[in-house]
């Protein structure tokens with residue numbers, strides 16, 4: 001891939017770059033977040049008439065100010081662990097528990113019990129939970145995550161549907177679960193499917209609504225169809241921006257077929273990916289056998305998406321933004337692993353040198369939240385940019 005600035009990005013404005021350079025002076029690697037972009041994405045989704053309930057999947061980015069911003073925009077918060085629930089109520093102590101959704105996978109039973117005690121909406125995704133711990137769930141209203149038997153997504157590692165996936169109740173066992181629920185006085189009030197991440201086919205969500213509505217009618221007590229997350233963002237120049245209007249029209253059409261149900265979504269990436277950049281300094285520039293490498297103080301411990309999913313993030317040199325003469329560089333990190341590579345043949349200013357401030361784009365989702373201390377390197381810092 002090659003880096004060509006896209007004018008629509010907030011951080012390409014001259015003022016924003018000055019702010020980013022100032023931010024990088026506080027130390028790197030550092031994620032910097034632009035809250036107006038979060039608000040803009042939130043408002044785009046809130047404007048879609050077919051959607052009744054909006055949750056933000058906080059696993060994408062759990063920075064307290066991002067959570068407060070999205071709650072302020074009318075979003076509820078979707079959590080998958082006790083730690084995420086604790087974060088949510090620490091960040092927004094006044095948050096009504098009905099605006100929180102707990103959708104864990106193979107979590108310890110104590111986390112379900114604690115979530116139910118807090119009064120948040122809880123999603124179960126297997127029969128065994130009710131069989132082994134009936135007293136935890138007796139008399140509760142629950143949501144049910146179903147595996148619709150097909151998945152999708154930007155990489156096989158984020159496909160969460162089908163037989164090979166650990167997620168969701170098999171469609172074959174829905175009747176069994178509903179029967180058991182009835183004996184425990186459990187009411188299933190929502191049905192849920194999240195089948196993958198970075199899904200670009202509009203027909204996917206129509207299919208999901210249609211299939212969930214079928215289960216909802218069979219179950220009888222369901223009010224909400226939760227379509228999960230999975231909205232894509234354009235990471236590369238060749239990615240078409242997701243056509244929200246077409247998506248909204250598709251949802252409206254399928255909702256008209258199933259008017260009895262409310263539609264919920266729970267995106268992560270769409271709301272925050274473009275709002276975040278990763279600021280990093282170049283440690284060294286090295287030539288080896290004809291390949292020029294720029295090594296950053298950020299690596300796979302800071303942003304693991306390229307190493308884990310072969311994901312692409314645009315990279316630019318903020319210190320030499322207006323340099324016209326460019327050259328191919330491989331961009332690497334300081335971790336002792338061959339996969340510690342952000343990109344090969346990245347077009348960067350030819351004069352790129354140690355000490356330059358570099359920017360890695362679209363890093364607001366699954367960046368800091370997946371960072372580690374591998375090689376005993378520190379976790380990255382985070383900053384909220386002053387919104388001018």
Ligand code: LLP
Pocket residue numbers: 057060078103158194196197198228229230231266267268269270305309365366
């Ligand atoms: N709901 C559930 C139940 C989920 O498991 C997820 C993501 C979401 C919502 C939000 O999905 P999103 O809208 O962000 O696609 N680390 C990967 C993505 C893994 C997503 C896991 N579940 C990445 O960096 O691409």
